[in-house]
Amino acid sequence: MPHIPHGPKIKQSRPLNTGSTWQRLLLALGLALGCIAGAMAAAADLPKIIYVRPVPNNDDVLLAQGTSGVNNAAKLYRMEAVTLESQATRAGRQQQLDNAIKQGARIVVVMGIEFKDILDGVARQAPQTRFLILEHCIDNAATNVTCITFRENEASYLAGMQAALASSGGKIGMIGASNTALRKKNSAAFANGARAAKAGIAVHETLWLEGPQPFNDPPRAETLTKTMLGDGVDVIWAAAAGSNSGVFKALTPxxxxKAIGSGSNQCVQAPGRVLDNVEVHADTAITLAVGLLVNGSTAPRFDFGLKEGAVTLTALGLDAAYSECDILHLRPVLLKVREANNAIISGKLKIE
Structure with missing residues (x-):
């Protein structure tokens, strides 16, 4: 038989050193846990800004802006942001305010008239904490309470101009939520803007929803809209937030x-029926206010408007082209409104 040569001897490899492998894994895990622990410790060392909602999470756009506002402020000023949801009772809101203080909040932000009667007492018991309340100022408040107000009348004036210039029948109107001093001021600004833009424009008496849920009563808003339409109104400023869907429903047939929405971009809710919207950016206001507090301000009130970007019209925003607002098809009207907007910001046009 022929000789078949043997191949080279294969040297047996040494068994894996499982001990060292596990050691490396344990080391890597330890490093990872150390990083996580370090990050947690760093976060724990950051001052807290806590937003207390007046109700549990829902689809309220303005309340949602409270969360985004404190989140943005936390990123800018190296803070830890927390949102606490209250049960929709006085006791529930009181409890969450107390929880915010127990958690060591440096700044507490609240939004809604529901806090007006309880915030001052809480603030006096926590002088080391700064409190921000949006829109609802407290008379003779504790020195650590700052109220944020909005010059909504500036955007209301622009909405009146827009309504008058877009009206073909010469009659416009406003449907509001509740007949408060702030809403009446906005109603007057709307009428003044309309008359400044078009002499002889007829402005219907403002119709108010009132009732237990003026910001969330679409059926009532639909009824009021039909009343205005019957009176010859052809542009309606729907200034009632969640109730506005009733206005749009009445306009659909x-x-x-047309309508002008409010709060946020409502053009998408009724394409072809909504000219524009008066927007309030609570998130922008909160971020600005926190910046002022962080830099040492102790002012009892901050007032923000068009100049600060806290109120505006949708069509004046950077993403207006994607808004689906009908005013984009009325370029001459939009240009006049934009000129007035710039004049208000520069101080050339005064809105009372």
Missing amino acids: QTRA
Whole structure:
């Protein structure tokens, strides 16, 4: 038989050193846990800004802006942001304010008239904490309470101009939520803007929803809209937030009348029926206010408007082209409103 040569001897490899492998894994895990612990410790060392909602999480756009506002402020000023949801009772809100203080909040932000009667007492018991309340100022408040107000009348004036210039029938109107001093001021600014833009424009008496849920009563808003349409109004400023869907529903069967929404971009809710919107940016206001507090301000009130970007019209924003607002098809009107906006910001046009 022929000789078949043997191949080279294969040297047996040494068994894996499982001990060292596990040691490396344990080391890597330890490092990872150390990083996580370090990050947690760093976060724990950051001052807290806590937003206390007046109700549990829902689809309220303005309340949602409270969360985004404190989150943005936390990123800018190296803070830890927390949102606490209250049960929709006085006791529930009181409890969450107390919880915010127990958690060591440096700044507490609240939004809603529901806090007006309880915030001052809480603030006096926690002088080391700064409190921000939006819109609802407290008379003779504790020195650590700052109220944020909005010059909504500036955007209301622009909405009145827009309504008058877009009206073909010469009659416009406003449907508001509740007949408060602030809303009446906005109603007057709306009428003044309309008359400044078009002499002889007829402004219907403002109709108010009132009732237990003026910001969330679409059926009532629909009824009031039909009343205005019957009176010949063809542009309606729907200034009632969640109730506005009732306005849009009443406008849907016809093509003559239009609406101006409020709060956020509502053009997408009724394409072709909504000219524009008066927007309030609570998130922008909160971020600005926190910056002022961090830099040492002890002012009892901050007032923000068009100049600060806290109120505006949707069509004046950077993403207006994607808004689906009908005013984009009325370029001459939009240009006049933009000129007025710039004049208000520069101080050339005064809005009372």
